[in-house]
Amino acid sequence: MKIKGQIIEVHVIRRNKGRLQFLLIKRAPEEIYPNLWQMVSGRIEKGEHAVHAAYRELLEETGLIPTKMWIVPQINSFYNPIDDEINVIPVFAALTEPELPVILSEEHTEFQWVSAQKAKKLLAWAGQRQVVDLITEYFSSSRQFLKFVELGAPNSSMSDPN
Numbered sequence: 001m002k003i004k005g006q007i008i009e010v011h012v013i014r015r016n017k018g019r020l021q022f023l024l025i026k027r028a029p030e031e032i033y034p035n036l037w038q039m040v041s042g043r044i045e046k047g048e049h050a051v052h053a054a055y056r057e058l059l060e061e062t063g064l065i066p067t068k069m070w071i072v073p074q075i076n077s078f079y080n081p082i083d084d085e086i087n088v089i090p091v092f093a094a095l096t097e098p099e100l101p102v103i104l105s106e107e108h109t110e111f112q113w114v115s116a117q118k119a120k121k122l123l124a125w126a127g128q129r130q131v132v133d134l135i136t137e138y139f140s141s142s143r144q145f146l147k148f149v150e151l152g153a154p155n156s157s158m159s160d161p162n
Contacts, residue, residue: 002085008054009076009091010040011131012064013139014113016098020139022119022132023102025061026110035109037122039131040094051151054092062111063103066094070148072134076127089127093135093148 012023024037042057044050051071058064072091079086102111114122116136120129138148 002083003088004085005050005088005090006044007087007089008042008044008050008057009089009128009131010054010058010094011072011091011135012040012058012062012066012094012096013135014096014098016113020116020136021098021113022116022135023062023064023096024112024114024119024122025102025104025108028107028109031107033124036124038124039128041089050090051092054090054094058094061105061107064094064096064100066096068095069093069151070138071151072131072148074127074131074134076125076131078125091131092151093131093138 014021014023022039024039027033027036027038029035040054040058040061042053042061044053045056048056054069055066058066070093072093074091076089076091077086078089104111116132119132123129123132
């Protein structure tokens with residue numbers, strides 16, 4: 001059995017009228033896991049760093065450039081029985097401005113900005129729902145001790161990891 005790290009997750013958030021909202025995007029019917037609501041996700045390209053893949057996938061799938069981005073202190077995972085592999089998934093949070101338009105890629109058909117409670121109802125996997133809780137705690141005053149590693153804003157060096 002192999003352990004691989006080829007996928008990233010990016011939970012996109014915004015503050016709208018003081019409330020935290022999560023962006024969920026619906027997978028197109030012809031994609032794997034058709035019509036599933038999810039956060040931004042995607043593959044890490046050969047030679048690419050996970051951080052760079054997170055910025056790239058965010059832009060490709062939503063057209064959004066974050067104002068701030070963090071590493072969420074959680075790794076999600078799943079087992080692929082076809083290849084007998086465990087896939088580990090680094091998780092990121094991206095903050096965007098509330099007025100920015102979402103421009104979906106062909107991989108998705110719809111989007112919605114939702115509360116944490118609704119996000120947890122729509123997300124399929126427990127690890128994804130746990131991340132929503134972690135992000136909510138991070139942005140609440142009740143968990144001021146919780147620290148996420150903040151990443152720099154995307155720039156031209158982000159497109160070339162070498």
